[in-house]
Every structure is written in structure tokens, then in C-alpha cells.
Amino acid sequence: MNGVLVVGGAGYIGSHTCLNLSQRGFTPIVYDNLVNGHREFAKWGPFEFGDVRDRERLDQVLSSYKPIAIVHLAGLIDVGLSVKKPIDFFDSNLAGSTTLFAAAMQARIDKLVFSSTCATYGIPLQVPIREDHPQSPINPYGKSKLMVEQILKELQFRNDFRSVILRYFNAAGADPQGRIGEWHTPETHLIPLTIASVQSNSALKIFGTDYPTRDGTCIRDFIHVCDIAEAHGRGIDHLMAGGESVALNLGTGRGTSVSEIIEAVRRISGKEMKVELCPRREGDPPELVADNALAKATLGWRPTFDLESIIESAWNWHQKMVSRLSLGPEAPNELT
Ligand code: UDP
DSSP states (O other), X not given: OOEEEEETTTSHHHHHHHHHHHHTTOEEXXXXXXXXXXXXXXXXXXXXXXXXXXXXXXXXXXXXXXXXEEEEOOSOOOHHHHHHOHHHHIIIIIIHHHHHHHHHHHTTOOEEEEEEEGXXXXXXXXXXXXXXXXXXXXXXXXXXXXXXXXXXXXXXXXXXXXXXXXXXXXXXOOOTTSSSOXXXXXXXXXXXXXXXXXXXXXXXXXXXXXXXXXXXXXXXXXXXXXXXXXXXXXXXXXXXXXXOOEEEEESOXXXXXXXXXXXXXXXXXXXXXXXXXXXXXXXXOXXXXXXXXXXXXXXXXXXXXXXXXXXXXXXXXXXXXXXXXXXXXXXXXXXX
């Protein structure tokens, strides 16, 4: 069957990863508890409902599909929530991961791609950030991901369990064909909130205008979700070809400020938008930009979408979502 178990495959990055895997000839088996995922996003292979902490259910699914590798993206991602409810993050992200790794090892699966984050670096000492930059996360979300990275390194040495760790910078955009896209509840990310404020004619809050950056707002490295998905596909190929464990940054190497994002959304939507200048949001580093040379060298990977196509694909997706919502209960279940 050439199956790859995609844990968290009904989410934003997971569903784009499934699309990429299916294009490479794999069958993505989505395993998701649908807390943040969407059933209709599992379009490219079988769907199995289950929680990453449920060992019995994982054992069942692994023994019935016998996947050749695993992509692990399940977990909680809201940084603000992680500060309020740290135990939930350690339960989902850390206990969930160790449960999954134990099940994988029992099923004799020894290849895994893990979804990590630039939040493991904390406040960077220099940018662009290389993978050997010290990792000092400043919130429970980043800490939970770093702990899993450390466990994977330990398993590699002691159990020959190989992994590709992908540290995402700011994932954005949507499938250019509009089949899937960003859909978080509640939404906390800049690009979807900027688009939502255009659509609803409400003010976007800008968190901090006094940062030591070119225009006073924070700078982030926005990378298209399909470029991130492509790195997962290549990560699986790397492990299948016998490649060694590695941790890689996934970013474009180019920083864009919050104000520049707002300008780009105005330009692409052709609409004006209100903004409200607000104090800094707790825990936001001024600038996060990836050095992506190692991902390029290891996977032969390159980001292929520029900022315009990121915002354009996000805009088209959110316009589709709004027209679906305005259809109310008559709306089709499928977004295609
Ligand atoms: N941001 C903002 N207004 C919002 C949401 C985000 O000004 O409504 C800023 C946020 O403070 C940060 C940047 O946009 O500087 C990116 O935030 P996001 O939550 O999208 O991603 P993060 O970098 O925190 O992972």
C-alpha cells in the first residue's frame, strides 16, 4: 500500500502534507482526533479517528495499515494558551509523542518526520537563525516541542529510530486550487486575521509598533504551506533512502514586517482596512528569520512561493470560506 501514517493529518499543515504525499505516490493515512482538524480535509487517503495519546487505538491502526513511515503533526499550537494551560501542552505534545513513538517502535516502524517550530529557539541572539543556534524556548509550547526533539535524538542513538525534525517558521497561504486552507478556531495568526478584518470591516490589532525593526513592527519569515508540505514529502524520501536523522529550519530566509503584510493584503484584496495600534503581545521576539541553507542542502528543497502568491492563495481561500458560511446550512460539505 505504501502507506504513511499522518498523525494530525486533518489539520492545516497536515492536510497539505497529505496532498503532497499522495502526489509522490504514497497513501496518506490520516489519524486525527478532530479537536483542531477537519474531517473534510482528509481527502487523499483513509481517515481514522483517534487521539495521539490513545495507545490501544494507535496499535490497532498501525497493525491494520502497516505504514512504512510516520509524519507526526498532532498537538496544540496556540502559544498564548500554552502559557495559560501548560499541562495541556505537555499532555498533548509530549505525552502524545512518547505514546506514538512507543507504538511505532513496537510496530517496527523506524522512520518519522516531526513537526517542530522556530519557537524552540526563544528570543534569537542573531538572525537569520541557523539550526545550531541555542534552543531556549520562552513558552510551554516551544518547551514541549524541544523536549520531543531531545527524545527523538535519544531514540536515534539508542534505538536506531531515525527522524527528520522540521522547525517551521510562519506557515501561511493555502492550496492554490482552494481545496484546503488555514482554518483555526479561534484564529490567532496574522495573515488570516488581516484578511478577516478586511472581510468584516473590523479593525486589525497591531501588537507593538516600537520594536527595533525597520518600521517598528515585528518581522517574521512567512513560508507557504505547500513549500512546508513539500519538505515533509522530501523528508520521507530522505529517510526511505537511508538518510540520517537531521533537524532543519523551514523558512524562506526573508523577513516581512507586520505592516508590510497589512500593505500586501490591502494591495491584493484591493480593499482598505482599519488598524488599531496596540501594546506588544507578550513573548513576541522582534525578528524571526530562518537560515534555510541546511534544508536546501539536505533535501534539495527550495521555497517556491513568494509573498504575493502566499497572500493571494490565502485571500482566495478565505473568500471561499466566507461565501460558504454565507450559504448557511445549505453550504456544501466539500469545499472543492
Ligand atoms: N500579530 C498582530 N496582530 C494580530 C496577530 C498577530 O500584530 O492580530 C503579530 C504578532 O504580534 C507577531 C506577528 O504578527 O508579531 C506574527 O504573529 P502570528 O501569531 O501570526 O505568528 P507567530 O510569529 O506568533 O508564530
